Amino acid sequence: MRLVLLGPPGAGKGTQAARLVAKYQILHLSTGDMLRAATEAGTPTGLAAKEIMARGELVPDSVVVKIIEDRIAESDAAKGFVLDGFPRTVAQARSLDTMLAAKAQKLDAVIELEVDPEKLVDRIVKRAEEARRLGLPVRKDDDPAVFATRLAAYRAQTAPVSAYYRETGLLKAVNGMEPIDAVTRALGTALERHLHV
Ligand code: AMP
Numbered sequence: 001m002r003l004v005l006l007g008p009p010g011a012g013k014g015t016q017a018a019r020l021v022a023k024y025q026i027l028h029l030s031t032g033d034m035l036r037a038a039t040e041a042g043t044p045t046g047l048a049a050k051e052i053m054a055r056g057e058l059v060p061d062s063v064v065v066k067i068i069e070d071r072i073a074e075s076d077a078a079k080g081f082v083l084d085g086f087p088r089t090v091a092q093a094r095s096l097d098t099m100l101a102a103k104a105q106k107l108d109a110v111i112e113l114e115v116d117p118e119k120l121v122d123r124i125v126k127r128a129e130e131a132r133r134l135g136l137p138v139r140k141d142d143d144p145a146v147f148a149t150r151l152a153a154y155r156a157q158t159a160p161v162s163a164y165y166r167e168t169g170l171l172k173a174v175n176g177m178e179p180i181d182a183v184t185r186a187l188g189t190a191l192e193r194h195l196h197v
Contacts, residue, residue: 001080007113026080056149113176
């Protein structure tokens with residue numbers, strides 16, 4: 001199974017992706033996680049991305065497309081994957097189609113977590129508080145000012161990706177404002193329905 005999870009930052013993509021991974025035994029491919037790992041490892045890609053990420057802007061398409069292309073070429077990706085945080089631009093979505101077509105593969109579904117943008121800042125502040133309480137590292141880009149830039153990048157560059165997938169009939173929308181377990185159930189139902197029509 002090959003899935004994409006769409007939705008603005010703070011929509012709960014990471015949480016729901018982890019549950020899809022457990023349910024379907026697929027890989028969780030988060031470009032944000034991969035970029036943070038590259039930054040920590042000090043690779044050239046990581047170093048180039050570091051400042052851009054700290055500002056809350058998008059890393060160039062060519063960089064993230066290469067990361068995903070390399071990762072899905074690995075043998076364990078054959079069992080399927082859920083993409084979290086990719087594609088974030090229509091150009092990335094087109095590149096993904098091209099790289100999958102070259103392997104005679106395609107996406108099975110794209111699930112969008114619909115959330116109220118007004119409530120996202122609140123959520124992100126809570127995410128940072130929770131991390132602090134648990135003694136976990138707090139993401140620098142969860143700072144409210146940087147988060148506003150991330151939200152603006154989402155509106156300008158990522159929102160059109162939904163329309164791209166709506167046109168291909170792959171898009172399923174789920175209300176992401178419900179409690180986590182309810183979102184998981186709704187997502188499961190939407191996916192099962194979509195796969196069995
Ligand atoms: P995330 O963990 O998905 O919120 O991503 C954190 C940051 O990594 C984003 O704010 C971007 O700077 C960068 N990033 C992650 N995925 C992408 C992508 N597909 N395209 C461009 N930049 C990305």
